Amino acid sequence: MRAVLFTEPGTATTAEVPDPRPAPGEVVVEVASCGLCGTDMHILDGELPSSRYPLVPGHELTGKVVALGAGVTTPVVGTRVAVDPNMPCGACHYCRIGRGNLCDDYSAIGVTRDGGFAELVAVPARCCYTLPHTLSAAAAGLVEPLSCAVHALNRLPRRPAEHYLIYGAGTMGLMMAAVVRDAGAASVSVVDPNEDRLLFAKSFAADAIATDSAAFDRPQGFEVVIDATGVIAAIEDGLGRVRKGGTFLQFGVADPARTAAFSPFRVYNSEIDIIGSMAVHNSFQPAVDLLTSGLTLDPLVSDVFGLDRFDDAVAAFRSGTGRKIHIAPVGI
Structure with missing residues (x-):
């Protein structure tokens, strides 16, 4: 598959990489859209200590489930989903008191493991939130920041x-x-x-x-x-x-x-x-519900780039022109 790869701080390239295989409890998502965020810039610039290289970045992702790992019964293949990238450990003090966004051993899709600037990505099934097919592509890609x-x-x-x-x-x-x-x-x-x-x-x-x-x-x-x-x-x-x-x-x-x-x-x-206020906490499903019940955010998306134009997307982001920039790995 094709993916954006941060090989080291300051270096981004679009390359052919192996297709992901879902581990038990995971699904593979064909990525329709993934938002470009300031966090991605910090990772590219080597300013996020928790990141590792090489890395496929991208944590604001949405797409369609195309494969299931062992033990997964839902979401089924073909389900349109938004993916919560946050993966608190569940065992530290803050996780145990219900403050998982403050986790001491925090990991995240597109930050500490490969993310959504790729045609395919493997993610935990528990991180997937079902979206109606009536929701626009722009809105679907805004669930995570919302x-x-x-x-x-x-x-x-x-x-x-x-x-x-x-x-x-x-x-x-x-x-x-x-x-x-x-x-x-x-x-x-x-x-x-x-x-x-x-x-x-x-x-x-x-x-x-x-x-x-x-x-x-x-x-x-x-x-x-x-x-x-x-x-x-x-x-x-x-x-x-x-x-x-x-x-x-x-x-x-x-x-x-x-x-x-x-x-x-x-x-x-x-x-x-x-x-x-730091990141996400019990707010992913409410964000989906807001969008599906009529909150209109589509005008926030001003630019959509394919994987091969990732450098152009970064330049547009750094220039401050436009608004939200999305990367569309398939279809552009």
Whole structure:
């Protein structure tokens, strides 16, 4: 089969590799679509210590089951599925207290084992979630990132009719805007230095947009502020935009070596809640249910590339043009 292969940090190639064989409890999925994510860039650049090389990357995958390993009765061959790439160990302290996304021995499809930038991939059957054939290809490929947004939403107080400020009009910021709007936000404001992305945000899910948060007319601040950038300057600014009794959600992935400055006195004196949200936790099926019940995210997908154009996909991602980029291993 054909697959994208990260042979070492900084080197990606499309190559012929052996077809995967399903181990007991696994299925083989013919990959229809797999999203390109910032995590893939960190792996390509050698910035994710848990990764190994050579590696077939890609963890936002969807496709069709084409083979079953021993002991698998469901999903059956022909089932359309989205694949949860996360594989907590099940034995560490955090797994045992029901916090598998914080697992001490975490592994993941496309990160620590071969993933979805390939025509075929072997995955645990338990990681497969059935999708209706009526769901669009674009929506099917967004289940995994949407599940991250759903987990983030579940971390918030979720009080009705509150005003939200979101830093970042990239895919995840836009997805968070759509999710909080669907959950009953009174208003959603989005700040980003990229004016083209802001214009799309306004047409997609934002009530107000700005390149500088000072432009928003909310002197008392926002009930909920969400960072979807990981940029320290945005985080520091966002912490200052939370109203008394409000919540700041750290959703973007920051450089682990960086720190942000804030006023502990203000956090104390204004009773500000600071919350983190990491990856997926009991949120994959709810993400499928949201998409199948009418949440429309298809416009987030701006580009689809075949395996042979993976370098073009990476260039488009790094340039910041467009929105969500999908790789389609079969059919393009």
